[in-house]
Amino acid sequence: MANRTVVPFGPQHPVLPEPIHLDLVLEDEKVVEAIPSIGFIHRGLEKLVEKRDFIDYVYVAERICGICSFMHGMGYCMAVENVMGIEIPRRADFLRTTLAELSRIHNHTMWMGLLADAFGFESLFMHSWRVREIVLDVFENITGGRVIFSVCKVGGMRRDIDAAQAEMLLTALDRVEKELEPLISAFSQEYTVLHRLTGVGVLSKQAALDLGALGPMLRASGWSLDTRKLGYAAYNDLSFDPIVETAGDCMARTQVRIRETLQSIDLIRQAVPKFPQGDIAAPVKGTPSGEFFARLEQPRGEAIYYVRGNGTRHLDRFRVRTPTFANVPALVQTLQGCQLADVPMLVLTIDPCISCTER
Amino acid sequence: MTLDEKRDVKRTITEIEPVSVVERAHHMKSAGYRMVEMHCTRLADATEVNYAFDLAGDFQVFRTRIPDGGTLPSVTGIFSCAFLYENEMQDLFGVRVTDLSVDYKGRFYKLRTATPYHPGACDDAGTAAAPEAAGKEG
Numbered sequence: 001m002a003n004r005t006v007v008p009f010g011p012q013h014p015v016l017p018e019p020i021h022l023d024l025v026l027e028d029e030k031v032v033e034a035i036p037s038i039g040f041i042h043r044g045l046e047k048l049v050e051k052r053d054f055i056d057y058v059y060v061a062e063r064i065c066g067i068c069s070f071m072h073g074m075g076y077c078m079a080v081e082n083v084m085g086i087e088i089p090r091r092a093d094f095l096r097t098t099l100a101e102l103s104r105i106h107n108h109t110m111w112m113g114l115l116a117d118a119f120g121f122e123s124l125f126m127h128s129w130r131v132r133e134i135v136l137d138v139f140e141n142i143t144g145g146r147v148i149f150s151v152c153k154v155g156g157m158r159r160d161i162d163a164a165q166a167e168m169l170l171t172a173l174d175r176v177e178k179e180l181e182p183l184i185s186a187f188s189q190e191y192t193v194l195h196r197l198t199g200v201g202v203l204s205k206q207a208a209l210d211l212g213a214l215g216p217m218l219r220a221s222g223w224s225l226d227t228r229k230l231g232y233a234a235y236n237d238l239s240f241d242p243i244v245e246t247a248g249d250c251m252a253r254t255q256v257r258i259r260e261t262l263q264s265i266d267l268i269r270q271a272v273p274k275f276p277q278g279d280i281a282a283p284v285k286g287t288p289s290g291e292f293f294a295r296l297e298q299p300r301g302e303a304i305y306y307v308r309g310n311g312t313r314h315l316d317r318f319r320v321r322t323p324t325f326a327n328v329p330a331l332v333q334t335l336q337g338c339q340l341a342d343v344p345m346l347v348l349t350i351d352p353c354i355s356c357t358e359r
Numbered sequence: 360m361t362l363d364e365k366r367d368v369k370r371t372i373t374e375i376e377p378v379s380v381v382e383r384a385h386h387m388k389s390a391g392y393r394m395v396e397m398h399c400t401r402l403a404d405a406t407e408v409n410y411a412f413d414l415a416g417d418f419q420v421f422r423t424r425i426p427d428g429g430t431l432p433s434v435t436g437i438f439s440c441a442f443l444y445e446n447e448m449q450d451l452f453g454v455r456v457t458d459l460s461v462d463y464k465g466r467f468y469k470l471r472t473a474t475p476y477h478p479g480a481c482d483d484a485g486t487a488a489a490p491e492a493a494g495k496e497g
Binding site: 037038039040042044047209210211212229230293295302304306308316317319321325326328329330 | 370393394395396398400401409411416418420438439440442443450463466467468469470475476
């Protein structure tokens with residue numbers, strides 16, 4: 001048996017924009033065990049709900065993460081609205097769906113760049129982020145913000161999308177789709193990409209389920225599970241099927257995200273012409289009393305938002321289970337047996353968001 | 360569409376005794392459910408623990424109460440992914456979990472305050488869940 005050595009990976013590492021630590025037990029260059037540690041930036045945002053007005057807390061929920069900021073606000077609002085029995089206007093549902101899918105495009109194009117950077121393909125990284133920039137410009141035009149939007153509120157939305165903005169949005173999506181073509185070609189056919197991703201970090205279909213994997217990680221292992229199919233917001237009125245791959249390796253996870261980016265473009269194109277006329281927010285009366293589990297599909301997978309109100313303006317409990325937290329056991333599994341040089345790719349193919357995980 | 364129709368496809372919450380937790384987990388596993396999440400809510404003199412499972416949109420939650428100083432059996436032998444949630448319970452709420460497959464012994468989160476949702480839980484439990492956490496810099 002080869003000598004075993006332990007290599008600390010993170011919390012500060014060039015491939016990690018946020019701190020997670022892995023103790024990698026190696027036999028020569030092969031990883032035989034990985035022990036994760038988190039908690040370096042635990043912020044206690046769930047606890048903060050006890051001290052903030054339930055209306056104002058949306059601003060805190062949005063700051064759980066910079067990439068999924070809109071969806072965190074949306075998930076919190078969905079939970080509170082259900083507790084309070086508030087039916088938001090249908091137009092607000094469509095606006096939320098549109099911004100949620102734009103957030104997915106933003107996340108996936110950013111992730112493509114980070115992955116390319118992890119295996120040293122810097123021009124692919126730069127091209128991916130150039131596409132992402134188009135989406136950020138759209139966000140800025142519609143909401144006034146590029147990262148934190150503060151347009152979602154309990155009862156609906158703060159800002160509408162007018163006809164000119166809708167036209168600008170669709171034109172921008174045409175451009176995103178066109179600019180994605182060479183990227184998709186590179187990710188699917190380039191020798192170096194195929195060499196680094198194909199057959200690496202295979203997660204079997206059964207292991208993905210047993211380990212609680214979510215989102216693209218789960219769907220790349222053959223499971224057709226997508227929370228959007230539950231029909232929240234406007235998804236009931238849109239036609240789509242979950243993107244599924246079966247190989248379970250890094251390439252399958254990449255392909256799922258690439259195809260989901262194109263699917264999000266399609267979903268927005270379906271949604272915009274269907275925007276109903278009318279208000280974008282319903283009045284909020286009273287205080288939340290009761291509990292609810294809201295579920296939505298973030299770019300990284302299903303997120304759960306639990307709220308419990310006590311009839312005052314301060315909630316008793318807010319809990320968010322983020323997809324990265326749930327994907328850690330699957331990451332640990334895929335690391336076992338891999339080569340040390342593949343660790344950055346494997347860490348990135350769960351699309352880790354430690355901000356979300358640490359809450 | 361009514362508000363009820365907009366809610367999750369199915370969602371049930373069932374209260375169970377702590378001694379039934381492992382048996383229920385076994386049942387859900389054999390029925391094909393996946394573990395979605397676990398979380399705690401602090402009550403006046405106890406901690407409520409929720410176990411959420413899903414099968415094709417059927418969302419089932421099992422809820423139990425652990426009195427202060429009590430222990431909870433681990434379900435990591437059935438759902439290995441539960442080790443994250445159970446370590447979180449120990450660190451944030453001071454709930455002692457027995458037979459945990461991967462036990463960080465209070466070091467899962469690097470907290471300035473031990474068991475912030477239940478200050479003093481280490482004293483209640485007799486043996487501290489997070490003995491080194493108190494006063495540790497984040």
